[in-house]
Amino acid sequence: MSAVEESWTRALERILELTVLLHQDAARGLARDGLTTSRATLLWKLREIGPAPQRRLAEELDVSPRNVTGLVDALEATGFVTREHDPADRRASLVTLTEHGASVVERLRRQRDELARDLFGAMPETRFDAFTAGLDDVLRRLHTLVAEEARAADGAAPS
Amino acid sequence: MSAVEESWTRALERILELTVLLHQDAARGLARDGLTTSRATLLWKLREIGPAPQRRLAEELDVSPRNVTGLVDALEATGFVTREHDPADRRASLVTLTEHGASVVERLRRQRDELARDLFGAMPETRFDAFTAGLDDVLRRLHTLVAEEARAADGAAPS
DNA sequence: GCAGGTTGGTGTAGCTTCTTCACGATGAGT
């Protein structure tokens, strides 16, 4: 493997290290609010799209409807959300943030912005711009790779 | 929030998107080899440090010894590792890669290098260098933040 | 040489996330 290739591998390794650190940091912060990653993800989505039936949440979060039932059960028991009646469909229940839930999500949002400031605030603007440009490149490449892989998987085992 | 601050938040969001994509991609690839993320992490560590007692693996992976027992059980049942007798300590068992396990880990290593090439190979060198420079900055910042947080937590609840 | 504390691994019990399958209740189209 050439020196250039090794530098690519090292860069990927550092990205993976970053993902681990971010995940750990997030999980620890959420635990302080009595939340887990999955539950917080649901709350976050709720902040984004407003009260929603569980089916919608399952699609948005890309998990099974049954899983959403469990997450909402837990969030309801701990006072983050309530299940309201959907006036338009008696089968469905509108998952809704409580006041407490909304305030916690708002705090999470502030903490995210703080983290962004802590990470990038001290970086010279030109370096920041170069970094985000490279980041966009990587994201685009990754998106196309994932799409190609999905196509290949479909071709091998068409659903 | 100023425009600059918003750009920081957007950058962080894109990093988080990257972590999600990488994690999904990795999990899907591993599933094809009959592995999960946790089990693959153990195999990877084994490749790095060679045959090791479970206690050592628990420390290296930062999980409970009990958890390692379960992971090794599964990896042993699926033929990736064996538990060898430690000649120096009859309590301990040396977790050792089988031939199959070693070849799979080797393939994982190659796939990682391929991914790195796919992600960075088409990037102009100056952009790549600028990206990794920014990445290093972010990693350093994050490391110090995590360290500070750990210190604060220790101060609040000294173990 | 052996009592006493330490360490390595695992049984038990439990939580969380996630899945699939089955089923009841409701909604919607013919």
Added chain:
DNA sequence: ACTCATCGTGAAGAAGCTACACCAACCTGC
């Protein structure tokens, strides 16, 4: 009114993780 699709949930189970209890084997110090 009948049929079929849809919403949510019970049941069962895989996988990762934890803490606690316990045994066997190791290591000290007398």
